[in-house]
Amino acid sequence: MAAASATTEEVxxxxxxxxxxxxxxxxxxxxxxxxxxxxxxxxxxxxxxxLVKSNPVYKKIPVLIHQGKPICExxxxxxxxxxxxxxEAPILPSHPLDRAVARFWATYIDDKVGLLxxxxxxRFYAPNSIFFWQLxxxxxxxxxxxxxxxxxxxxxxxxxxxxQLLEDAFAECSHxxxxxxxxxxxxxxxxxxxxxxxxxxxxxxENVRLLDEKKVPLLVGWAERFLQDKAVKEVTPERDEYVxxxxxxxxxxx
Numbered sequence: 001m002a003a004a005s006a007t008t009e010e011v012x013x014x015x016x017x018x019x020x021x022x023x024x025x026x027x028x029x030x031x032x033x034x035x036x037x038x039x040x041x042x043x044x045x046x047x048x049x050x051l052v053k054s055n056p057v058y059k060k061i062p063v064l065i066h067q068g069k070p071i072c073e074x075x076x077x078x079x080x081x082x083x084x085x086x087x088e089a090p091i092l093p094s095h096p097l098d099r100a101v102a103r104f105w106a107t108y109i110d111d112k113v114g115l116l117x118x119x120x121x122x123r124f125y126a127p128n129s130i131f132f133w134q135l136x137x138x139x140x141x142x143x144x145x146x147x148x149x150x151x152x153x154x155x156x157x158x159x160x161x162x163x164q165l166l167e168d169a170f171a172e173c174s175h176x177x178x179x180x181x182x183x184x185x186x187x188x189x190x191x192x193x194x195x196x197x198x199x200x201x202x203x204x205x206e207n208v209r210l211l212d213e214k215k216v217p218l219l220v221g222w223a224e225r226f227l228q229d230k231a232v233k234e235v236t237p238e239r240d241e242y243v244x245x246x247x248x249x250x251x252x253x254x
Contacts, residue, residue, distance in 0.1 A: 016043055018241075022061055
C-alpha cells in the first residue's frame with residue numbers, strides 16, 4: 001500500500017484500509033511519489049498505542065508521521081504533503097481564489113458526502129451530516145428486510161440532490177477537463193474520490209444507483225477516470241471488499 005519513491009525520508013501512515021480519510025492521505029502520497037510505510041492500527045475498543053501516542057487529542061486516523069513528527073487530520077495531511085514534496089504537480093491550486101474555491105467544495109463534501117460512517121455506528125467522522133444519516137438509512141436495509149421501498153427511494157432522491165450539486169461544481173471547476181483540478185487530480189478530486197468505494201458499496205448492497213449516468217453524467221465519467229489512476233488504485237480497495245467488511249460489522253453488531 002506504499003508507492004515507490006526516491007526519497008529516503010522516514011514516512012509512515014497510520015490508518016485502517018477501509019477509511020476514506022486514510023485513502024485521501026495515501027492518494028496524496030502516491031501522487032507525490034513519496035515512499036511510505038502503511039501501519040494498520042486498531043481504532044475500536046483498545047486503540048493502538050502508536051495511534052494514541054501520535055494523536056493524543058482525538059485518537060483518530062489518519063496520522064502521518066514524517067521524520068518522527070505526527071501530522072493529524074486528513075485535510076491538514078494532504079496540504080502538508082503538497083507543501084513538503086513539491087517535485088510533482090501541485091494538489092492545491094496556486095491562485096488564492098482557486099484554493100479558496102477548492103477548500104469550500106472540500107468542506108461541502110465532508111459535510112454532505114465525506115462523513116460516511118461504517119455500518120452499525122462504526123464512525124471515523126462526526127455524525128452531524130445529513131448525507132451521513134441518509135446513507136446509514138440505506139445500509140440499515142441490510143438488516144431490516146421489511147424496509148419500505150418508498151422510504152429507500154426518498155433517501156436515494158435526497159442523496160442524488162447532493163450529487164447533482166457536485167455535478168454542477170465539477171462543470172465549473174474542471175473547465176472542461178478530466179478532473180476537478182483540471183488536467184491532473186487535485187484537492188477536490190481526492191476528497192470526493194476517497195468516498196467512491198463506499199458509495200459503490202452502498203449501491204451494491206442496497207441495489208440502488210447513486211452515481212446515475214442519466215442524472216450526473218459528468219460525475220460518473222470523472223469517477224471512472226479517477227478510480228483507474230495508478231495513484232488511486234494502489235490505495236483503494238475493491239468494491240466487494242467494502243461490502244464484505246460492512247456485512248461483517250453489521251453481523252457482529254446484532
